[in-house]
């Protein structure tokens with residue numbers, strides 16, 4: 001049952017418990033913001049120097065852009081959670097929507113990355129249409145346009161006079177009946193996006209790890225360490241995905257129902273769901289710091305560029321002593337020989 005006037009009032013009597021969210025989350029998000037800004041600015045700087053010569057690079061560049069945008073929404077969340085000024089209205093209407101959009105764009109791109117890695121192993125010479133750079137760019141554009149268009153009603157339909165309850169505004173209180181309807185349905189759609197992408201990843205990485213295992217058996221490699229390292233790399237994407245996003249998607253549906261329906265549950269339970277949603281949302285946001293791990297672990301071009309940039313910066317530094325300069329080529333060679341190991345198809349680096 002959707003909310004009518006009486007049940008809305010009943011629901012609004014239950015004030016949000018902000019003791020945790022107003023103190024703990026601004027601190028947690030502040031740490032996240034600083035780390036994410038540093039890592040993603042560095043990633044963007046390195047990626048700008050890499051040409052779009054594969055779909056993998058195109059997808060990773062789009063992940064960096066989505067992560068940087070999400071990072072920029074974090075200060076608004078921090079200030080809004082801490083109860084600063086009128087920011088809560090701006091947060092509910094624009095900033096939170098952008099935060100969620102970029103999160104689901106990252107999710108879809110991580111799915112496309114898995115599919116791309118799978119195709120790289122099945123068709124190493126890029127004969128499939130999905131492996132063309134222009135198709136990758138089109139797919140990315142489609143992901144951005146789809147998410148932006150579908151989330152637009154969340155902005156437009158948050159058009160009611162905001163009602164402050166206790167010391168915090170509930171974003172759902174700004175929504176009209178149609179706004180609540182769209183908010184709930186769009187959240188179901190996002191659940192499908194998440195679980196669909198997870199299923200795609202499990203299929204792709206099961207196949208990839210099978211291939212990796214077979215290729216090691218065929219080459220009769222004795223190196224247990226290399227095998228373990230490769231397996232670990234293969235599962236970085238799935239690991240990051242599940243740890244960051246799964247808890248939020250468990251908590252989101254019950255919480256959304258407390259926003260849009262007149263559930264007969266007590267205020268204490270509603271507050272518990274709110275805390276669960278906020279905690280797991282923070283965990284999802286940590287993805288902006290973990291994505292750079294994917295670039296370093298899986299993208300050979302990125303790793304090379306990063307090493308070159310660091311080496312160049314060290315060489316150009318006025319404090320670099322002649323001893324350091326003599327040592328650099330040796331370190332650099334060792335990095336390159338490490339990358340040489342990455343030539344194995346099993347490590348599916350590009």
Ligand SMILES: Nc1ncnc2c1ncn2[C@@H]1O[C@H](COP(=O)(O)OP(=O)(O)O)[C@@H](O)[C@H]1O
Pocket residue numbers: 091092093096097098100101151154155158169170171172183186187190
């Ligand atoms: N998956 C989503 N995609 C886009 N916008 C969303 C999504 N989920 C929620 N929103 C929007 O973000 C804003 C904040 O939502 P929510 O986090 O549920 O509110 P609250 O902070 O009061 O718990 C709302 O305008 C809502 O419609």
